[in-house]
Amino acid sequence: MIKFRQGFYADVRVEDRFTTSIRYRNGSLEECKSSSVKKAFIRVYDGTMWYYSSTYKLDDIQEELEALYKNATANFGVYSTPVVQKLEAHNKQKLVFVDNCVKDVPEEAKRAFLTQRLAAFEGCGYIKMTTALYNDRYSLYEFFSSKGSHIKYDYQMCGASFSASYADGENTFDDNLQRSATTFGALAVTEDDLKGMVEEDVNYLLNAKPVEPGSYPVILAPVVAGVFAHESFGHKSEADFMVGDETMRREWEIGKKVGADILSIYDSGLIEGCGYVPYDDEGTKAGKVYLIKNGVLAGRLHSAATAADLGEAVTGNARGVSCDFEPIVRMTSTVIEAGDKTEEELFAGVSHGYFIKGIKHGSGMSTFTLAPSLCYEIVDGKIGSPVKIAVLTGNVFETLNDIVGLSDKCEIFSFVTGGCGKMEQWPLNVAFGGPYVAISKMNIS
């Protein structure tokens, strides 16, 4: 039982994280491990400063807490400070995955999930190296605060990634197929999926040509649109960039027109997948927050500190990548809402442009960058030859206004490798998605 002192706000977050990682390279087992790591992150606030401790000594949490109290200065008005006023107190337990826990799935079954599908890579002379990866994670979180919170909830994801490196002489190409699910039984990758990937990749390897750098109409596939939403606008919606900055508040005033009328982007911790965060790492309950609604700035993402500074409501977006770090404002699942056109109608509107089907990574400041994998020319509304594109770039606000069409179905993705990075904290489990998105012009090089 943790004893909290008067004169301070304090909370303790404990995560018991189970992970599995299995890797085959060229069919040979290279890694097979299951880990359980239990750590705690302790916070004390005295109304002026936060004091944190990250520790693996779970038997010493009280001592760690006492040490932080010594660094801080007692303030018997701390519960009246705007930050502490914003912190919620919940007494809830939400254990969703106990009956379908990846901890209970035998290691042999996880290995077999990979080995049973490796045959899809056989017989292709262009494949020089293959990697098959299985990852899972089950986290049991427990959160206590001096405001009376006691929350217990769990999180689970599992997934597989199949990668291939191709070569035709000096011409090379790498690609991968990833699938994820919240339970092992729901994880689905068929041999046909993989054979389809190999067939498309070989065509790309043999036929992709460089593009002439310039500005072109593009259509982003849902997975690319999701990364675009995350990088181009999601990070700008994280309110810690606005704390104490009057200019930012004016520039980011709610109600300001920031994109095309058809554009709506939201973030939600309630969606099943990598971005599922029912309570954030300050104990705030998750919700759905529109960042852009019909082209207009509609909201932003908050921790208690940023919500207090900006005089807005908490949103459940204070997250740390693990108990090694303090919670900061982060996204959960960031999604562009679907529009009203069919996929065919979107493509029919492009006489010459490019279809960005796959993505390696993206980043975003005032200029955003997307590094695509598979790309195709669009000619007279039809998908044409494969092309090589190093990066797509653009000014965020110009590009948000250049969105001219959205397809009518939205897909949401959870990657099983990598994650979102912000400053020192990487990789954070997030999800993203959207429909097919048509943009009138983007810079391609």
Add this chain to the structure above:
Amino acid sequence: MNQEKLTQNTVSYSVNITNNAVDSFRISSDLKTVIRVYDGGCIGIAGAIGECDEDALAEQAKEKLTQGIPYPESLPQGGERTEVVENEFFEEGEMVPACRALVGELACAFPGFIFANKINTIKYTAHYVNSAGCDYCYSGNTFVISLTIKAKGSANIMDLGYGTTQNYFDAKKIVSDVGVLLNVYENKLPMPEEELPVLVPTEVLQYIATDMIAEKYMAGSSLLGGKLGEQVFNKKVSFNVYRKTDNTTLDPFFDDEGTTLEGDQCSIIKDGVLNALITYRRSAANFSLPLSGSASSDFDGVPTFGNSALRLMPSDDSLKALLGGGRAIYVAMTSGGDMTRSGDLGLPVQLAYLYEDGRLVGVLPEFSLSSNIFEVLGDSLIGIAKNDAFQFMDETLIATKMKVNK
């Protein structure tokens, strides 16, 4: 049965800065132990966080042998070596006052800007022992300065950054360095008409470094395929696994498998020639290649290749002398960027300065750079040198020619 143990102990203090004020202080401690056993051509691994019963851990590792993960059994032979690099380190009570003083000086010296993000100090010890008699220990500490800077009145989430790792803390030099960037920040210049050299960070090598990994190279999917022993870049390019303990990034003189290097370095690219591949014990054995000292491992994982100790070595003593006192475009901040599998680079530049005679003189408009990696590091290369515009920031730059897309 061969056995090895790696213990890593990290203590760090971290200060967070928000809107020109220190608003939090974090204490972190971490202790990781891994025991690996080798028998019958396989590896068994067990790891622990925190204090542990090593005998029990060794037994767990032995049980993991049944997983049948193939791995070479050879271990580094014999030898004891200890390197304790004792640099300045803030004790728990010293960190916040020192950082408050620095932030105060920055806010006072540059009232038109807002400073944020982190200053960390880290103490790290790695201890490797094996059943062949090896006993290696490294201990070091460092400061990581990572400041984001925003001009007051700017709508960007940040406009520029200042970051470096150093084995000492010198607030005056940090303020001086930041002044190099900010004193000319409002001097907005047009893009020069003439073609100028560009000064790009060495991170651009990340796009080609994976092609030097043994598995990728030997599989035939490397851009450098078949060129081991051949000239692939300009003679001024040398790319080393650098494990000398004068590094500021806490890379020990041994890798995570206890591999040490002659002179604590291994040349992957030597004078432009692909001299070696990035290896660890498994890839070296599989392909009969020398060890490059590049093994990296999770606390309970099978070792694999890592690239933390890779360094592009300067070819020239002074950037100013290299450029003959002339002008160049200094790329201070990029936004993403990538390379196609043909080696074509696209590099969006978020912030660039005009560099002239060893100084930054003003800010250039946003643009992007494009070229091919073999040109950037080949015929177009002018040289590689430390950025002498700064006193404290330890930055190596590639001076080369690239297409500037305005």
